[in-house]
Amino acid sequence: EVQVLESGGGLVQPGGSLRLSCAASGFTFSSYAMSWVRQAPGKGLEWVSAITGSGGSTFYADSVKGRFTISRDSSKNTLYLQMNSLRAEDTAVYYCAKCHTGSYYMTYWGQGTLVTVSS
């Protein structure tokens, strides 16, 4: 059974940093691209970042480019999102998602982890 489980969310002050993790199981992790998608309270879905199965290519939304870094460790079957220079508008539930091979739609989603940026 495919599972992805996020962790690392919490309360952080503006300008601070946080690293999210996503533990994956039930599939060959290195064969699939992975994405992060966020959802601000009461709002819709916003794609944040994606990484290819090999980790060789990464992609970012303009809203986080230069502040967030996506990475993966295939030895640990874990996806990461390093978030720096956090702003109030980054407050959201962050979902980790497995992407379909060769296409960037999300086939399996985790339950999400809440990041709150506030002083």
Added chain:
Amino acid sequence: EIVMTQSPATLSVSPGERTTLSCRASQSVSSNLAWYQQKPGQAPRLLIYGASTRATGIPARFSGSGSGTEFTLTISSLQSEDFAVYYCQQYNNWPPSTFGPGTKVDIK
């Protein structure tokens, strides 16, 4: 960036009724369009990909159609568990991949 719009924003439907949700792209996305369902407090779930292919385990009452810029999601006979928010997503021209604002289907 491709902008996705969805209509209506809210749809009030009685159980057993047929309902159609619309999604429009600001430019052609071919058939690279997915639909997701999200219930309160839950993660989104993939329903449809490739504009018309049901994902694994999705009941046959859900169907998708369209290509280019106009897409629809049809639920043939609404069940109680189908009351949720539905999002479309284009994955043709990316990054970024973009989502529509969602359509909330609630009980009439």
